[in-house]
Amino acid sequence: ETGVTQTPRHLVMGMTNKKSLKCEQHLGHNAMYWYKQSAKKPLELMFVYNFKEQTENNSVPSRFSPECPNSSHLFLHLHTLQPEDSALYLCASSLPSRGEFNYGYTFGSGTRLTVV
Amino acid sequence: GIQVEQSPPDLILQEGANSTLRCNFSDSVNNLQWFHQNPWGQLINLFYIPSGTKQNGRLSATTVATERYSLLYISSSQTTDSGVYFCPLWETSGSRLTFGEGTQLTVNP
DSSP states (O other), X not given: OOSEEEEOSEEEEOTTOEEEEEEEEOSOOOEEEEEEEOTTSOOEEEEEEETTEEEEEOSOOXXXXXXXXXXXXXXXXXXXXXXGGOEEXXXXXXXXXXXXXXXXXXXXXXXEEEEO | OOOEEEEOSEEEEETTOOEEEEEEESSOOSOBEEEEEXXXXXXXXXXXXXXXXXXXXXXXXXXXXXXXXXXXXXXXXXXXGOEEEEOOEEOTTSSOEEOXXXXXXXEEO
């Protein structure tokens, strides 16, 4: 375990379903992230939260809705997804970058999502 | 945006062999991590190495920021080293990590 816990590990959902992915960290980090990893593609940043506030949305479709109730928890709510949204969704956390100082990322194990 | 180029894209080794993985960057290197993604998708942090050289057991990494590249050395490789290796760069303008396509390493027994 890295200190960043994601649940569920695997999820199969239909295109009309609503589901949520959960991420939890107790590393004292204040920044949390969602990344998407599709087959044969580099990891893509989806959302960034710093101190519970969303600071980046990388042009993600509205069928993905993030929620960050506190600095330790991050959710990704899913609704009316498409088969091409099937991917590995990775959560990460870090201390916020401050200028040139950076303390590195810690990733969770990911949720492997299949949309049928 | 920043481009991260990793080489080789694929590498197959026999157990016990040594290897060097390389990352080239299109922009200044301020913050850099090396990760190993195992076959189950877990991304494990290997090194945080914006510059200089670090060693951890059979692994070592060197970043030459002024020349915009980083190297990961794996010595006496083991089958558990198999997976994909990434060297994402942290963009100075924010919190974004930019990933390359990775190096797929397969170590055969």
